[in-house]
Amino acid sequence: MKERMKGFITAVHRERYEVKVNGEDLYARLKAGIYFIDQCEEEFPTIGDNVELEYNPLGDCLIIKTLERKSAFSRKDPDVGMGEQIIAVNFDYVFILMSLNYDFNLKRLERYLTASWQSGGQPVIVLTKADIAEETEEKLELVKQIAMGTDICMVSAVTGEGMEQLKPYLEPDKTTVFLGSSGVGKSTFTNYLLGRELMKTGEIREDDSKGHHTTTHRQLFVLDNGSRIIDTPGMRELGMWIVDDGMDFSFSDINDLIMQCRFSNCTHNGEPGCAVAQAMEDGTLTEKRWKNYRKIQKESKFQAAKESRQQAVVRKKSNKKKQGHFSKMNETGGEW
Structure with a gap:
């Protein structure tokens, strides 16, 4: 059995990683039998990740597990x-x-x-x-x-x-x-x-x-x-992923205004008692900031809905495989 070690990734190239292991700088690649299979359960590692790997004294080590992340x-x-x-x-x-x-x-x-x-x-x-x-x-x-x-x-x-x-x-x-x-x-x-x-x-x-x-x-x-x-390389674009919690912090002023609207289901589009409209009228909230808030919110919701649909498809495929396995066991008189 190959020796297993832990390290953290210090650089990311196209398909190769630089990994610090016990003070030594090593090169590593992903183990195909773990990361390149259907329904892979491991997160693909990136810069800063702590990983487990199989040590190879003659070439690149093989990364076999991505450990839990704090951020x-x-x-x-x-x-x-x-x-x-x-x-x-x-x-x-x-x-x-x-x-x-x-x-x-x-x-x-x-x-x-x-x-x-x-x-x-x-x-x-x-x-x-x-x-x-x-x-x-x-x-x-x-x-x-x-x-x-x-x-x-x-x-x-x-x-x-x-x-x-x-x-x-x-x-x-x-x-x-x-x-x-x-x-x-x-x-x-x-x-x-x-x-x-x-x-x-x-x-x-x-x-x-x-x-x-x-x-x-x-x-x-x-x-x-x-x-x-x-x-990190400069980003020419920053498309939003799911950022519900992030919006609570970065747009806390707008969230506070929304809570002050007269109606809980206010669309902020002409309803009476809309705190958002009032803030834009008196200049405490700019139209540019409001529009950017709505744009980021829309992107985040779209990605969340897309993720939910994809997860449902994965679950459906998994259930079909299980059902097929169960049917085969029943037909052959197999035991669980």
């Missing part, structure tokens, strides 16, 4: 028909990196916040490129208006401005995942924290002030103090 950031897979995509797991904090220059986008930030609260980690908004951005204080105020209960740090990984604010999160034995769209400066940010040029960085385009996408795979690094950081 997971997921989105709708951008490839059509692929369902949920898990980006990273087993982290304590989520650093949502957003550039203060032309990439500044509040609607996108609301989406990241919602998915981050859903993940089980604590989100922290990190506004990057403070050294080259304009109207930074005004933008900071706009972020504060939509990020109730979330810590916000305004930094520059080039000059070091504001980076001291991040120390309380980057503690020994804590793990932080970096998320954001392409060009927000995640690689520069990672290099600053590591104290060396380990990640390749791109130049800033003069026409739109955006950086080039440089990170090509997910990778975990350990800082000198023992803190773990997970760098």
Whole structure:
């Protein structure tokens, strides 16, 4: 019998994983007889996962089990028909990196916040490129208006401005995942924290002030103090998966308004005593925020309904197999 060991995944490539096992860096692949079968019960592992594997001294180890997770950031897979995509797991904090220059986008930030609260980690908004951005204080105020209960740090990984604010999160034995769209400066940010040029960085385009996408795979690094950081490729889109709990946190102001409506079944479309309509009329709730809330809510409900239908199909197939087995046993006089 092959020796079984435990380790955690430090990097994810196409079909290959880098795994830390007892301080040693090994390569591993998924065991086909476990992960590539009908109705596979194991979660496909990703960056940050603790796994069990069969040790192979002559080649790649084989991952045979994905252990329980304490947190997971997921989105709708951008490839059509692929369902949920898990980006990273087993982290304590989520650093949502957003550039203060032309990439500044509040609607996108609301989406990241919602998915981050859903993940089980604590989100922290990190506004990057403070050294080259304009109207930074005004933008900071706009972020504060939509990020109730979330810590916000305004930094520059080039000059070091504001980076001291991040120390309380980057503690020994804590793990932080970096998320954001392409060009927000995640690689520069990672290099600053590591104290060396380990990640390749791109130049800033003069026409739109955006950086080039440089990170090509997910990778975990350990800082000198023992803190773990997970760098991820920039996301060109963040489709919502099921984020009911996340919406309770990121849109708590809207949820409070809905509770104040005169009618419990208020559709917020002209009914008397609608607190949402009143808030938009007096300016305490913007129409943009309300529309983004409804859009994310619609996406989440659609994915939940789709998952429910798929689970029902799986259960139906499983029941048919059982019924066929039972019928065969009865015909042959078999015993249970």
